[in-house]
Amino acid sequence: RGRDICLRNLFRRVFLAGGHEEPREGQTEQPDGVRRTRVPVKEFAAAVRVSEEKGVEEVTDLDEVEGLVAGQIYKNLMKGYIARDRGIVVLSKGGAFPGTGV
Numbered sequence: 001r002g003r004d005i006c007l008r009n010l011f012r013r014v015f016l017a018g019g020h021e022e023p024r025e026g027q028t029e030q031p032d033g034v035r036r037t038r039v040p041v042k043e044f045a046a047a048v049r050v051s052e053e054k055g056v057e058e059v060t061d062l063d064e065v066e067g068l069v070a071g072q073i074y075k076n077l078m079k080g081y082i083a084r085d086r087g088i089v090v091l092s093k094g095g096a097f098p099g100t101g102v
Contacts (some may be wrong), residue, residue: 005100007068008077010096014047015039037091041065041082044089062087 020029037049045065069089077099080091 004072004075004077008072008097008100010047010051011044011069011072011078013042015091015096018043035096037080037093037096038088039091041069041075041087041089044069 015035018039020035021067041062045062048065048068066082066084069082073080073082076098077100078091079096080089082089
C-alpha cells in the first residue's frame with residue numbers, strides 16, 4: 001500500500017508541475033484553476049526514472065509505465081484513462097487525484 005501511495009504522489013507532482021492550459025483560439029483569458037489534464041506518458045516515465053535509486057529495478061519501458069498508471073487508475077488513486085494511440089494520460093478536470101483514505 002505504501003508503494004502505491006508513493007507512486008500516486010509522484011504522478012500527482014508530475015500533474016501539478018504541468019501547469020495550466022493555454023487559452024484556446026478566440027479566448028482572451030483562461031479561467032483560473034484549469035490545469036492541463038492531458039499528460040504525456042513520457043513525462044510520467046521521466047519522473048519514474050528520476051525517482052529510481054541504484055540497485056532498484058529500472059522501469060524504463062513506456063509500456064511498463066502505462067501499466068503503473070493503469071494500476072493507479074484501477075485502484076482509484078487516479079481518475080482518468082490512457083489514450084494509447086496518442087501516448088497520453090487524460091485525467092479528470094475535477095479531483096484527478098482523490099484522497100488516499102489514509
